């Protein structure tokens with residue numbers, strides 16, 4: 001088999017090991033599942049091209065052993081044995097599309113083209129076929145690889161199947177060593193400086209490979225295999241700015257706090273991570289305390305969620321909340337234990353990998369000493385390229401901020417107080433948090449029933465649509481508490497007077 005021969009002939013020991021391991025995973029898959037139960041997810045990218053040839057090699061080596069055939073008998077052009085799926089999107093590069101089709105033709109692959117999003121497409125595929133395992137070219141540096149192993153069930157909320165990742169532990173260098181050693185065709189875009197290919201809207205040639213042609217003075221790009229630092233593989237993938245802003249004044253890196261915006265209301269969301277809270281074993285005190293702190297600086301808290309210790313659940317929560325709020329505060333699930341998955345979830349949500357952060361490691365080393373070396377420095381892995389360390393003299397370890405997500409390390413109220421006070425001090429000297437006016441509010445109680453009070457409150461709501469009007473009871477039989485709130489003292493005064501007029505004398509009293 002030409003691939004196996006090429007690897008045997010090369011003198012790259014590391015590549016040989018990677019190749020053998022990947023072939024082993026493929027053969028394990030074929031032992032665990034019938035061939036009709038397995039699909040290959042192929043998209044013409046470099047990683048899936050590697051996988052294509054590994055699958056061919058793995059399958060043919062297996063058949064060779066089973067049937068006791070010699071090299072010559074197995075080396076003919078076989079039909080590629082496995083159902084292959086390609087999610088074709090309108091925003092795919094034409095070069096990727098044509099490479100995918102040409103390759104399918106060249107290796108006689110049974111290609112199913114799916115023109116739906118991943119989830120719906122997979123749903124349909126699984127309903128109409130016996131597929132139980134899907135083989136992917138995901139590698140450890142990919143943002144979507146966070147938390148995955150060579151065999152990983154699909155994520156919660158996805159159709160049920162086993163994800164098989166034979167090249168999970170391959171580096172960028174390994175991929176190119178394989179493609180070049182085996183002399184297999186790959187998509188031409190990689191020779192034009194593209195190092196990882198997404199859609200036409202989010203992918204450009206990798207600037208690190210840019211050169212200027214001295215004779216034409218034009219910008220050109222070296223081929224992808226010349227990228228020496230694999231960590232920059234995704235530098236040509238443009239990430240859209242996602243998060244919502246207060247008015248339209250903040251950016252993804254910091255929040256404006258100019259005078260004219262002092263009375264705006266930035267929004268925050270709080271995420272607590274902890275099975276123990278959801279099991280009811282531990283009462284969460286941090287979340288409510290944080291709500292109070294955030295509200296006290298004139299921000300609004302739009303959501304407060306407790307999430308299980310699960311990477312995908314945290315990723316989903318963070319992804320959703322970061323795009324809807326100016327800041328997300330997250331606590332719990334941070335540390336070196338198996339259940340400490342918060343940072344991995346954040347990395348997944350931000351589309352980056354976790355990578356060692358030397359500066360953070362240094363801090364940990366100071367407080368943990370020898371315990372923080374070798375395998376035990378897991379805590380020093382932070383989302384790569386998006387992390388900012390927030391230093392303050394009162395904190396033994398800096399807080400971590402990833403885009404607009406702040407990770408609090410506190411485990412109790414006094415630690416939270418310390419971290420919060422440090423954050424506020426930092427906010428005063430930097431653009432960390434937008435400093436705005438606090439809310440002003442008036443509170444009232446009424447002995448009227450909800451039904452009796454409803455009409456007057458609705459009328460106030462219509463006259464003062466800019467005000468927050470909140471109502472709650474401490475008990476069904478007790479009084480109703482009404483709070484009106486905004487950032488303008490005069491407006492609160494006027495609304496308070498209007499409210500008093502709407503209630504009959506003696507039925508509404510102001511709380512001082």
Ligand SMILES: Cc1cc2nc3c(=O)[nH]c(=O)nc-3n(C[C@H](O)[C@H](O)[C@H](O)COP(=O)(O)O)c2cc1C
Pocket residue numbers: 041087118122134136142144153154155158163197198
């Ligand atoms: C066959 C297949 C299965 C997938 N299964 C999952 C999954 O279980 N969980 C998940 O979060 N994403 C899943 N995805 C989505 C990928 O993680 C990822 O979003 C996609 O490959 C786009 O990657 P890119 O942004 O690097 O282009 C799957 C994608 C494919 C093609």
Ligand SMILES: Nc1ncnc2c1ncn2[C@@H]1O[C@H](COP(=O)(O)OP(=O)(O)OP(=O)(O)O)[C@@H](O)[C@H]1O
Pocket residue numbers: 041042043044045046047048049085086087088135136137138139142195196197198
């Ligand atoms: N549109 C798609 N159709 C089928 N499989 C896909 C698709 N997009 C991604 N995949 C699967 O997910 C894997 C990882 O995708 P990713 O984009 O990281 O790798 P790649 O496309 O092979 O290489 P590159 O990183 O250079 O783009 C692919 O190897 C493939 O198995």
Ligand SMILES: [Mg+2]
Pocket residue numbers: 043045196197198
């Ligand atoms: Mg790709």
